[in-house]
Amino acid sequence: MTETNRNRLMLLIALVMAAIYLFPLYWMYITALKSGSEMFATPPTFWPSVPQWSTYAFVWESRGMGRYLWNSLVIASGAVVLITVLGVGCAYVLARYRNGWVDVGLFLILMLQVLPASLMITPIFVGFSQLGMLDYPRLAVIIAIAAKSMPFFVVLVRATFMAVPMELEEAALVDGNSRVGAFFHIVLPLARNGILVSAILIFMQAFGEFVYSKSIIQDIELQPASVGLNSFMGPNTNEWNNIMAYATIYVTPILAIFVLLQRRIVSGLTSGAIK
Amino acid sequence: MADAPSSISSRKGVPAAQAPGNPVRDVRGPIKRLYSSVRDGRGFDIVLVAFPLGFLFLMAGLPLLYNVLMSFQEVDMFSLGTLMRPFVGLKNYRDLFAQPETLPILANTAIFVAGSIAGQFLIGFGLALFFWVNFPGASWLRGLFLVSWVMPGLVVGAIWNWILSGDFGVLNFVLREGGVISGNIFWRSDPNYSLYAVILANIWLGTAFNMILLSVGLSAIPADLYEAAELDGANAWQRFWTITLPMMRSTIGAIIALGLIFTLQQFDLFAAITSGGPNNSSNVTQYWAWEQSFRQYDFAKGATISVLMIIFVMIASVVYVRSTRHEVRG
Numbered sequence: 051m052t053e054t055n056r057n058r059l060m061l062l063i064a065l066v067m068a069a070i071y072l073f074p075l076y077w078m079y080i081t082a083l084k085s086g087s088e089m090f091a092t093p094p095t096f097w098p099s100v101p102q103w104s105t106y107a108f109v110w111e112s113r114g115m116g117r118y119l120w121n122s123l124v125i126a127s128g129a130v131v132l133i134t135v136l137g138v139g140c141a142y143v144l145a146r147y148r149n150g151w152v153d154v155g156l157f158l159i160l161m162l163q164v165l166p167a168s169l170m171i172t173p174i175f176v177g178f179s180q181l182g183m184l185d186y187p188r189l190a191v192i193i194a195i196a197a198k199s200m201p202f203f204v205v206l207v208r209a210t211f212m213a214v215p216m217e218l219e220e221a222a223l224v225d226g227n228s229r230v231g232a233f234f235h236i237v238l239p240l241a242r243n244g245i246l247v248s249a250i251l252i253f254m255q256a257f258g259e260f261v262y263s264k265s266i267i268q269d270i271e272l273q274p275a276s277v278g279l280n281s282f283m284g285p286n287t288n289e290w291n292n293i294m295a296y297a298t299i300y301v302t303p304i305l306a307i308f309v310l311l312q313r314r315i316v317s318g319l320t321s322g323a324i325k
Numbered sequence: 326m327a328d329a330p331s332s333i334s335s336r337k338g339v340p341a342a343q344a345p346g347n348p349v350r351d352v353r354g355p356i357k358r359l360y361s362s363v364r365d366g367r368g369f370d371i372v373l374v375a376f377p378l379g380f381l382f383l384m385a386g387l388p389l390l391y392n393v394l395m396s397f398q399e400v401d402m403f404s405l406g407t408l409m410r411p412f413v414g415l416k417n418y419r420d421l422f423a424q425p426e427t428l429p430i431l432a433n434t435a436i437f438v439a440g441s442i443a444g445q446f447l448i449g450f451g452l453a454l455f456f457w458v459n460f461p462g463a464s465w466l467r468g469l470f471l472v473s474w475v476m477p478g479l480v481v482g483a484i485w486n487w488i489l490s491g492d493f494g495v496l497n498f499v500l501r502e503g504g505v506i507s508g509n510i511f512w513r514s515d516p517n518y519s520l521y522a523v524i525l526a527n528i529w530l531g532t533a534f535n536m537i538l539l540s541v542g543l544s545a546i547p548a549d550l551y552e553a554a555e556l557d558g559a560n561a562w563q564r565f566w567t568i569t570l571p572m573m574r575s576t577i578g579a580i581i582a583l584g585l586i587f588t589l590q591q592f593d594l595f596a597a598i599t600s601g602g603p604n605n606s607s608n609v610t611q612y613w614a615w616e617q618s619f620r621q622y623d624f625a626k627g628a629t630i631s632v633l634m635i636i637f638v639m640i641a642s643v644v645y646v647r648s649t650r651h652e653v654r655g
Contacts (some may be wrong), residue, residue: 060460066464067452074484075472077495080486091492095501136380139373146370155378157646162385164642168592168611169631172587173388173395180406181414197384200377228365258477260593265619276479280596283483290487297480300393308475315475316468316537 482597
C-alpha cells in the first residue's frame with residue numbers, strides 16, 4: 051500500500067470515528083428541526099422530512115431566551131474580567147520565581163482547583179446569605195465562579211509566561227524601565243495570545259456554569275441559560291424538539307468559537323494541564 | 326526637613342555619614358520607599374500575588390473551613406444567619422452513616438467513578454494511539470473531538486437524556502436494530518440502568534479530554550526508541566508493552582488522577598438526566614450533598630457529606646500533583 055493510500059484510509063477511518071463520536075451533536079441539530087410527530091416516529095428519521103425552522107423563533111420567544119442568554123453573558127463576562135485582572139499577575143509571579151514559596155503557592159492553587167463546586171456551594175451559600183450577598187445574586191455567582199476557575203486560569207497562563215524569555219524583561223530593566231513598565235510593555239504583550247486563549251476557555255466554562263447559578267439565583271429574571279434549560283426539562287417532558295432547539299441556540303456560539311480557535315485552544319489547554 | 330534623612334538612617338542604626346553603597350534610599354520616606362518597591366522591586370511581585378491569593382483564601386479557603394465548622398453544628402433555617410450555632414459534636418457524622426441510603430450512594434459513587442474513568446481512559450487511549458499515526462488532517466480532527474468537553478454540561482445532559490429516552494430514544498433503536506437487545510431499556514427510569522445512563526454520558530463527555538492529554542504524552546516519547554526496537558525485531562505489540570506503556574507511566578498516572586477529580590466534580594449530568602433517581606439508584610455523593618442542602622434544606626448534612634468527599638478529592642489531587650510535579654516546576 052502506498053503512502054497516499056494509507057493516508058486516505060486513515061483519514062476515512064478517522065472521519066467515521068469522528069462521525070460516531072459527534073453523533074449526539076448531530077442528533078441535537080436534527081431533532082430541533084423535526085416536527086412534533088416526526089420526532090416520535092419509529093423507526094426514527096435521520097434527516098428531517100420537513101425542517102421546522104420556526105421552532106427556533108418559537109422557543110426563543112416562549113422561553114425568554116434573550117434574557118437567559120444575556121444573564122449568561124453577564125455572568126461569564128464578569129467572571130472572566132475578575133479572573134483575568136486577579137489571575138494574570140499571580141501567574142506571572144509564579145512563573146518568574148522558583149523557590150519553596152512558589153511551590154507552596156502552586157500546590158495550594160492546584161488543591162483549590164479540585165474542589166467540586168457542588169460540594170463547595172453549601173458553605174458558600176450559607177456564608178453569602180450571612181453577608182447579605184444573596185441580594186446581588188449575579189455578582190455572588192460571578193465571585194463564586196471566579197474563585198472556582200481562577201486556579202485553572204493561573205496554571206494555564208503561568209505556562210504562557212514561562213515561555214516568555216526572561217532575558218527580554220531583564221534587558222528592559224537595564225534600559226531603565228521600572229518593573230511595572232517592563233511588565234506592561236514587554237511581558238504582557240508577549241503573553242497576550244496565551245492569556246486570551248485561557249480567558250476564552252474560562253469564558254466558555256462560565257457560560258455553561260450551572261451549580262452556583264441554580265443554587266444562588268432564585269429570581270427567574272436573573273437566571274442564566276443553563277438554569278433555564280434545566281427548568282425547561284421537566285421529569286415527563288415530551289417537547290424534545292423544542293428543548294433541542296433551546297440547546298442549539300445556547301451551544302452554537304460556543305461551538306463556533308471553539309471550531310474557529312480550535313488549534314490555539316487545544317495547544318493552550320495541553321500546555322497548562324499536563325506536559 | 327533638613328534632618329529628616331539623618332533621623333531615618335539613625336533609626337536604622339546606621340550613622341548618616343557612613344551609610345555605604347546606596348545613600349539615595351536613605352533620603353526617601355517610608356511611604357515613598359514602599360511606593361518605589363511596588364513600582365520597581367519585590368513589592369511589585371508581592372502586590373501581584375497578594376490580591377489573588379487573598380481572594381482565593383476568602384472565597385475558597387474560608388468556605389472550606391466553614392464547611393468543617395458546619396458539619397459539627399446543628400444548622401436549620403432559623404440558625405442560618407448566625408455563626409455560633411449549637412455544637413453537636415460528631416452527631417451529624419453518626420446520623421449520616423445511620424441512614425440506609427448512605428452506603429448505596431457511596432457504592433454508586435465508586436461505580437460511577439470507576440466506570441467513567443475506565444471508559445474515558447480506554448477509549449481515549451485507543452483514539453490517541455490511532456491519531457498518533459500521522460496523516461493529513463489528524464491533528465485537526467483530533468481537536469474536533471474536544472467539542473464534547475467545551476459544551477455546557479447541561480446541554481450534554483439534555484442531549485443524552487433524549488438519546489437515552491425509553492420509547493423513542495435513538496440508542497434503543499440502534500441497539501434493537503443491531504440485535505443487542507430485544508425490548509427497550511428504560512435507561513433513565515429503570516433503577517438497574519439509571520446509573521449507567523449517566524456513566525455513558527460522562528464517558529462521552531470526558532473521552533476527548535483524555536485523548537488530547539494522552540496524545541501529548543505519546544508525542545513526547547522519543548522516536549529513536551521505536552526505531553531501535555524495530556531493528557531488534559520487536560513487533561508492534563511488543564513495542565507497545567515495552568516502550569509505549571512504560572514511557573507513559575507518569576502521564577497515565579496524572580490522567581487517571583485528573584479523571585478522578587473531574588468525575589467527582591460531575592454534577593450537571595445528574596441534574597439533567599436522572600436527578601439522582603429513581604429512588605436514589607443513580608445518586609452519587611456530590612449530587613446528594615447538594616440535594617441535602619438545597620432540596621431538604623439540611624445544610625448541616627450537606628456540609629457533612631461535603632467534608633467527607635473533599636477529604637477524598639484532596640487525596641486524589643495530592644496524587645495528581647505528585648505525578649506532575651517535575652513538570653509543574655518546569
